[in-house]
Amino acid sequence: MYPDARLKTECDPVELPLDDATRAIARDLLDTMDSFPGCVGIAAPQIGALVRIVAIDVSGHKKAVSDHGRRVLVNPVIVSRGAERVKMREGCLSIPDFTGNVTRAESIVVEAVGLDGAPQRLECDAYEARVVLHELDHLDGLLFLDRVQHARDVFPRKRYQ
Amino acid sequence: MNQFAIAAMGTDRPGIVAAVGEAILGVGGNIDDSSMTILGGHFAMLLVVQVEGDADQLESTLRPVAEKFELMLEVRTAAMHPFSDVDRDDYVVAAYGPDKPGLVSTISRVLAGADANINDFGSRLGADHTFAMWFNVSLAEGTDTAALGEQLRAEGRDLGLDIRLYRAEVEDL
């Protein structure tokens, strides 16, 4: 939880091939994601691991268009972004004080290594693209507050739901 | 037509903007620009209007509204844009951290020292006492943004603030 300094730290790439320690972090990420109802993504620094791993799962979400299901992305890199950008209200488990309007690419292509060690290439759009971009920001020590352009785009809330 | 700035402040309640707007319209005035906010139940509004007459006449037009809503009221002749932001680059300074006194003053002093003009500023206080603020600034010509960003981060570190300076994105849709 913010202000834990690990949330503001750039994470290290994972050394390949994947070892047991990395797989344990990945499992922990999935377990943590499962323990929060409605959680659609989580990044390793949110559980205190400063490595470039995220987990996403937008399956069944009403705003999802592309839907690659439950995925662990190791060393994810955005290789392209569509020109269209959209504003959407975001919240984050790690900074429950606020929600905020953030403008992000509507479509992206992300390359990563999967839990099985095989390379993956995902074309994501709409809600899934937003989740990936939000989680990848965590790997660079960026919270959605770092993407907001004006206080008017930020809304205090009582408690994370 | 002459241009005036109107400032009004008081306890928030429904109908203030409508009453001020009607009073201005009633004397043939036009609202050129406006900003209003509510903080802790306090209402504050700044209007730039064009209307015939002088500041005293406009003030007496608005006086009954101010009395009805118990508003502090100030009317001034508006000089047209004494500070020009033309050709200045727009940047955002996002800064957040655990709330404590001195956050706003320290960061705004650094910006003033760099001759950056704050065009807009706002903050939010979260339930868990995270204080977050965004300065929308125009940087002076020739500003070394990397150095300014580093200076802001260094000042922020001492206060427990995380700070990021970035160019404001324009969405051409």
Ligand SMILES: [Zn+2]
């Ligand atoms: Zn997050």
